[in-house]
Amino acid sequence: VGEMNRARNIFLRRARDASGSVAVEFALLLPVYIAFMFGIIEFGRMLWIRNTMEFAAEIAARYGAITSGATNATVAAYATTQLIGIDPATTTITFTANVAASTVTVVGTHAFTTLVAAYVPIPATTLTVTATFAK
DSSP states (O other), X not given: OHHHHHHHHHHHHHHHOOTTHHHHXXXXXXXXXXXXXXXXXHHHHHHHHHHHHHXXXXXXXXXXXXXXXXXXXXXXXXXXXXXXXXXXXXXXXXXXXXXXXXXXXXXXXXXXXXXXXXXXXXXXXXXXXXXXXXX
16 A cells, blocks of 8 residues: 555655746747748738839839830830849749830739748749839
8 A cells, every 4th residue: 555655745746846848838939930030021021022013013004105116025124123122033023014105014923932932842832913004
């Protein structure tokens, strides 16, 4: 009987011991926290690229409207030069322009991929911007 009480006391003491609970909670929550932080960073990066594309399309549409002799090719090339902070050599952003009689329309597209796409299978998101400026 004494041996049984001693074993029961040891079991109860170890059951109440919480010395490793913080390490277990940390190990369980760290991947969730890291995924959440990368999600915030990637969403911000996507918004920044889209905003930059929108700025470039608006400026190029205005350029096409006020420049005499502007063609679709020159307006699209001008839009690419307005990608401030984005290297067109490493990022595929395509602009198409339509210089009509009364308006200039510039459309930009980009297949946005996350930085962690090599490790996590996240499909590319197509970002599309359109700007129209009257002549």
